[in-house]
Amino acid sequence: MEKSYKLLLFIFLICGYVSYAQEPVNPISATDSTKKDTLNYYDMTIEQLLSLKAHGVPSELEKLINSLISVASKKPLNVRESPSIVTLVTAEEIKNSGARDLIDVLRLVPGVDFGVDVQGVVGIGMRGNWAHEGKVLVLLDGQEMNEILYATTQFGNHFPIDQIKRIEVIRGPGSAIYGGYAEYGVINIITKQGGDINGVAISGIYGQTEKDYMRRNINLSAGKKLGDFEWSVSGMIGQGQRSTQTYTDIHGNSYNMDGYSALNPAFANIGASYKGLSFRAIGDFYRTTTQDGYDAIYPKAYAQNFNSTYFELKYLWKVGKKLTITPKLNYKNQSPWKTPQGDSIDPSYLKTASRSTANITASYNPTRNINVVFGSEYYKDVAIDHLANDTFYNGKQRVSFYNYAFFAQGLLKTRFVNIIIGARYDKHNVYGDAFVPRVGLTKKYNRFHFKALYSNSFRAPAIENIDYSGANGIHPEKTQVEEIEFGYQITHNSIFTVNLFDITTKNPIIYYTVGAGTDAYTNQGSTGTMGLEAEYKIKAKWGYITVNYSYYTAAGKTKSAAYRVSQDSSMLLGFASQKVNLNASINITDNISINPSGSFYGPRWGYNSVDTSGYAQLQKFKPVYLFNLFLKYNTPVNGLSIGIGVYDLFNQQFMFIQPYAQPGSLTNLPHAPLPGPPREFIFRLSYNLNFKAKPAN
């Protein structure tokens, strides 16, 4: 059998070289072209020189890896030289995969995973670390989606993925630019603007399990660019469920989630810009129901809503050719975790919080190879408790805080290496200050690139962390991260990258309960992971295949019992230490593509039951193999495409495990694993009217 394995390897290698030898020569880019080709090439007009690239006519992959992003540096840099470990997800990839929501999209990013918090809410993890409460910043068109009471972002049939143009994911720290919610990562979602939409677009998805429907969402967008004026209006409304399976709490009590785990989104996004002036307004009304509670299920399901509105006014003032100054005003108002007061056992929570932010950022380019960004930010938070007889820690129904920050960053590009040095200083009127410097070296040498990054980052305590902090107070948790990435472009169409990371968090903010179950937060112990992520990507005219692998180990870093797995010191609660993702799209014809994707999880640990004394019991969960298949057809009707597919083809019934706990507590017992969607058949339809004369994706 070993022989056949070696034979297989030999055949694959031969395959590679044979296909290399048979590659047809591109008449434009080839150096051995015929005389006729040469004549054509040198007959290009002077205007056509604008499209020439230093490394020849770019392949589909090269267009992607040479595209510019600014999420990691403010100044646009190509993906391979951006001073962070970055994944770029395109609208094409989202549409081809048939992804149902942001969980499906982000799950395919190395190091990203999801777990359950409480009350049916699913949050994000990064590189083995639970990051739900204020450790990963989610930006949508520049607006911070994290709610400011607990700093969480809720996932599952929430955000309008059909309207996304691209997602830039920083899989490492971003605090030196973005502040206290970007300790472990940044997810920067950029939606389609007027020029991208250039008309009207409508799309919908319907998902069905063997028991019931899983989702039915509709998206509508309109937009146009008219000279210097650009506008767009988009919206999404729908109904969905977390699962149609049965949830069993840690005490063994169950309820059927079908019909009692609603995830109903309503989202509106309006943008307008004229020259440098831009305005944006977003309304996000995520209506859910929950019956799972904390450790024990509730007798009935309760409505639980997350309502947010965002406003931004920004002006990009170009002061000469070298200096740009951008003043920006933001206001957001949120009422997350909103559960109305009803009976004596309901989980009543009715608080609103608003943040008003003023930011001014300057970007100065004394030469083409030097960029300096600096600025300052001030925000004021106000929170109000609307429940009668309920107050904040100050004994009042209103609290307010303020924070100011200064940041600066220098980028020097040389022939040998690009050097980036930056830092941010935040000072909060209650919990004190945080200073987070970072240094990065990056460079691309033809096919090879590397990144060496050292960053400090922090998590800013949210309003409720302060509220429940007790006598010792609460402080920002601080993290130190070292990362190194190597990449090699093997062919025009393929690239391999691998990165190593080492994350150490000191004094993480831990949730626990005291007495008969009073909520509390404190800084305690340490945590962190180290590991690697590797990705191989092929992209050509026939489609693409991306395979990535991620691995972490707790490596003895975790001294906070909240995240530790007592039986395996290399792992943290909730997240598999090994994960492989596949994302592919194969064009069968010009108009039909078949799109397999999947995530293959190693074993995970989580609390699932209690022992006879009432203490929570750890359990090792078996590996999970999620496999999805989506068929997309661009119909002969211009702009109309339809797709059918199945998610979780093998009905593995993924469970979201809670990645934190308070072991040894009899009052604060963990939430049992929350069932996700079982096998789901989906149907998608999208229609674009008056679009630009380009083939639909």
Next chain:
Amino acid sequence: MIALKKISFGGKLLVLFLFLNGISAKCVAQDVDYKAYTLFVYNFMKYVEWPEAQSKGDFVVCIFGESPVQKELTGLASSKKLKGRNIIIKSISKPEDATGCQLLYVSSSKSGNIKALKEQMAGKPILIVGEREGLAKKGAELSFVTLEDDGLKFDINKKEIEQHQLKISSQLIALGILVN
């Protein structure tokens, strides 16, 4: 399938990697496209005006130092003419040999000589083109730049061009980046 079960997880990943590499190995990855550089040089010849005395006879391009661009320029010279003039490609190893050249292409390996070249060629009707970024600020009249998105452009030192008795067309200026 039984055989695959016996292969370790790492082994399976290796097989997958080699398979994907096999199906993708269609052409070598992006190296510098000197054909694009050559096309730019050809347009420099077309859109820069030399004094009357240098506008007759063969157009001589000298390449100072070794560069893959020589092969491409030689290919160009064998298939194209410049306004009816033959294009001659000459490789030179000493700056003094540049006498009689209309265009001097300074390879990356010889970019350290740019200040000496500037002094030696001062006032002469010769277009010095630097292969390496930044040379237009140090004495070359034009030099190549690779932008962040891999776009190929060139810097223009208009002052140097005028000192060398040359005239650059507005079309070419619109395409490049002025450094002074």
